[in-house]
Amino acid sequence: MVDLLSSMTLLQIIELGPDTVKVFRQYEQITGSCLLCNNLFDSLESVASQYSLKVDDFINSLQTSNE
Amino acid sequence: MIRTIDARGLTCPQPVILTKRVMDEKSGEEIVTLVDNPTSLENVCKLASSQGYTFVVETQGLEQHIHMTRQDSDISTEMIPTKDMTILVKSQYFGQGDDELGAVLIKSFFYTLTEMGPELQNLIFMNGGVHLTTEGSPVLEHLQFLEQKGVQILSCGTCLDFFSKKDQLKVGQVTNMYTATEILFNASKTLVL
Numbered sequence: 001m002v003d004l005l006s007s008m009t010l011l012q013i014i015e016l017g018p019d020t021v022k023v024f025r026q027y028e029q030i031t032g033s034c035l036l037c038n039n040l041f042d043s044l045e046s047v048a049s050q051y052s053l054k055v056d057d058f059i060n061s062l063q064t065s066n067e
Numbered sequence: 068m069i070r071t072i073d074a075r076g077l078t079c080p081q082p083v084i085l086t087k088r089v090m091d092e093k094s095g096e097e098i099v100t101l102v103d104n105p106t107s108l109e110n111v112c113k114l115a116s117s118q119g120y121t122f123v124v125e126t127q128g129l130e131q132h133i134h135m136t137r138q139d140s141d142i143s144t145e146m147i148p149t150k151d152m153t154i155l156v157k158s159q160y161f162g163q164g165d166d167e168l169g170a171v172l173i174k175s176f177f178y179t180l181t182e183m184g185p186e187l188q189n190l191i192f193m194n195g196g197v198h199l200t201t202e203g204s205p206v207l208e209h210l211q212f213l214e215q216k217g218v219q220i221l222s223c224g225t226c227l228d229f230f231s232k233k234d235q236l237k238v239g240q241v242t243n244m245y246t247a248t249e250i251l252f253n254a255s256k257t258l259v260l
Contacts, residue, residue, distance in 0.1 A: 011114075014080055015087070021080070037079040037106045041113050 004063055006045040006055050010036060013044065019065045026061075027053070072100040074107060075130060082107040083114050086135075090118050098135045108133065153189040153254035154180075155247075156196035159204075161260060170205065176260070177209040187213070189254065190239070191247050192222045196260075201227070202235040210238045221247060 004013055013020050014036070024035050031051040033039075039047045044062075048055035070089050074082035086100045098120075102108050108124065108131045115122040120135040160169025161176055177199075180187065190213065192200050199206050200222045214220050220239025227233040227241060251257055 011080065011083065011087070014084070034079070034106075037110070040080055040083060040110050041117065 004044070004059050006048070006059060007043050009041055009043055010047065011040050013062060017062070017065065020062045023061050023065045027051075027058070069097045069099055072098065074111075075101050075103045077102075077107070078104070079106050079110055083110045086111050086114055087118070090114075090120070100133045100135070101130055102133065103130045151188055151254055152186040152256040152258070153191065153250055154187065154258045154260065155251060156190065156192045156199065156260045158195045158260065159198040160195075173199070173260075174205050174209075177206040177213075181209050181212050181216075185216075186256070187218050189219045189221065189250050191242065191250065192220070192226070192239075193247070194223070194226055197222045197226045197230060197232060200236060200238050201230075201232045202237055204237065207237055214238055221250075223247065 002016060004016070008016075010024065014024070021036065028035055030053070033051070035047060039050070042050075044058060045055055047053070048058050072082070072085050072089060074085055077085075082100060082102050086098065089098055100111050102111060111133050112122060112124070115133065115135045118137075120137050122133050122135045125132040125134065158169070159173065160166050161172035162169055190210070198204060200210060200220060204210070210220055221242035222236060222239055224233070224241040224243055227236060233241070
């Protein structure tokens with residue numbers, strides 16, 4: 001999978017790597033909200049900010065999901 | 068033609084992914100996505116807006132049918148490139164600076180032309196450019212390929228005479244300044260090398 005950027009939307013990320021859906025589902029346990037329902041068109045950066053997540057950890061988790 | 072995506076029973080992001088996949092085909096057709104939950108409805112509508120589609124939501128019982136059309140859907144026929152581009156080649160080298168590099172670049176350029184769309188109509192070779200249409204040219208096979216595809220290839224007669232190459236022309240026809248100028252004037256797109 002290509003390198004993910006914090007400026008990418010969740011939709012762009014799952015298009016690039018369908019396996020990232022599993023990671024978003026895991027994060028939903030932390031956020032308590034369906035990210036792929038409510039934030040599909042938001043950037044990873046803004047989602048991380050909204051839910052006080054570390055964006056670098058978020059990217060790493062997504063990046064490794066397809067490897 | 069209408070493309071219908073049945074996303075009933077599916078949760079986000081599936082309705083959006085399926086709809087986007089059809090949009091990415093750029094077929095210019097009307098797309099109708101069937102959904103049965105508010106989140107999917109909202110997200111497919113957001114997708115439609117973000118991709119430049121106008122949409123109408125039709126409610127049928129517990130389902131919503133999102134009818135999406137792109138305003139430029141007629142563009143698929145309008146954007147078919149017209150065959151009206153002319154390239155004037157004035158040298159056997161691409162650009163100025165170093166002839167060795169220019170020779171490499173010109174080969175690359177003509178190879179690239181063979182991979183391009185059908186817009187190109189005329190290639191006119193003037194001055195040192197006629198070295199490319201005559202015996203020993205490094206791009207002869209590309210030019211012959213282009214000629215087979217319908218591109219008119221013209222070499223300046225005066226230039227061929229000057230370089231004593233009139234009997235060495237290997238592709239296209241000989242032309243004169245009047246014809247070449249007329250073609251350049253009438254072309255809607257002209258590239259000069």
